[in-house]
Amino acid sequence: MTGLREVAIGQTFETVVVEDLKRTQIVQYAGASGDYNPLHTDEIYTTKIAGYPSVFAHGMLTMGLTGQAIAGLVGPENLLRFGVRFTAQVWPGDTLAVRSSVARIFEDDGAPVAEFSVSTVAQSTANGEGREVMSGYAHARLAR
Amino acid sequence: MAAGRFPVEAGHVLAFGRALGLDQGLPRIGDVAPPTFAIASAQFDPHYPLRPRPGGAWHGSGGDAGLVTERAGGLHGEQHFVYHRPVRVGDVMVGTTRPGEEWEKHGRSGRLRFREQITEFRDEAGELVVTARSVSVQREAS
Numbered sequence: 295m296t297g298l299r300e301v302a303i304g305q306t307f308e309t310v311v312v313e314d315l316k317r318t319q320i321v322q323y324a325g326a327s328g329d330y331n332p333l334h335t336d337e338i339y340t341t342k343i344a345g346y347p348s349v350f351a352h353g354m355l356t357m358g359l360t361g362q363a364i365a366g367l368v369g370p371e372n373l374l375r376f377g378v379r380f381t382a383q384v385w386p387g388d389t390l391a392v393r394s395s396v397a398r399i400f401e402d403d404g405a406p407v408a409e410f411s412v413s414t415v416a417q418s419t420a421n422g423e424g425r426e427v428m429s430g431y432a433h434a435r436l437a438r
Numbered sequence: 439m440a441a442g443r444f445p446v447e448a449g450h451v452l453a454f455g456r457a458l459g460l461d462q463g464l465p466r467i468g469d470v471a472p473p474t475f476a477i478a479s480a481q482f483d484p485h486y487p488l489r490p491r492p493g494g495a496w497h498g499s500g501g502d503a504g505l506v507t508e509r510a511g512g513l514h515g516e517q518h519f520v521y522h523r524p525v526r527v528g529d530v531m532v533g534t535t536r537p538g539e540e541w542e543k544h545g546r547s548g549r550l551r552f553r554e555q556i557t558e559f560r561d562e563a564g565e566l567v568v569t570a571r572s573v574s575v576q577r578e579a580s
Binding site: 322325326328329330342355357359361362364365370380 | 483489
């Protein structure tokens with residue numbers, strides 16, 4: 295069983311989950327998820343009709359990439375809860391980094407569970423510092 | 439999200455994983471699916487609105503740039519999953535969606551309407567596997 299054995303409150307982890315996001319990856323996600331909203335894949339519709347500067351990623355692509363990072367950290371079978379708010383759009387060209395930190399450790403059904411606070415940040419050539427695009431939490435059972 | 443039968447198929451999990459940047463072989467029966475895989479139940483929802491249908495109207499570009507629709511204004515605001523157990527390749531789940539709470543906020547750019555939807559996914563034994571809660575945000579003229 296994969297997973298974390300020992301974590302400490304305040305411990306932080308950072309993973310880059312995509313670099314220079316390509317429109318093609320957004321198309322892949324549309325096809326696999328079944329969400330064909332043209333705002334994500336149809337540049338003509340999105341710029342001329344909907345009035346955005348370009349297509350943008352599905353929130354669920356960002357959540358999916360973030361979820362993979364969290365699952366890799368805690369072991370996919372140990373994930374108990376995962377929830378997010380989408381706070382800003384993710385654009386083609388963005389590089390996404392997932393920052394997670396151990397917010398608390400508690401007992402659930404007699405087993406130790408770690409709560410992580412999760413923040414996914416987009417960086418692009420246009421913004422050096424980056425901007426938060428998604429924030430949330432994950433609960434994971436700890437290995438004993 | 440899905441209402442109806444949702445088989446967790448290896449090829450589907452493979453394609454979904456690739457879209458998330460994974461470079462893996464075909465998953466095997468029993469492998470754990472990515473944490474957000476339940477959202478792909480949209481593929482099995484016969485009434486999912488964000489998929490073009492043969493002969494149906496579609497708001498994306500073709501010969502022209504497309505159509506303004508109400509649907510275009512709704513954005514995904516929040517998504518939450520509770521895992522009662524992991525979703526595994528080979529599971530056959532049934533999703534049942536019900537409306538949750540609705541609320542409004544008045545922001546700088548007008549009135550925002552939030553709508554919650556809750557989908558319970560159960561396995562063939564009727565046991566809960568995943569509970570998904572999504573919140574959509576629609577901007578409305580104030």
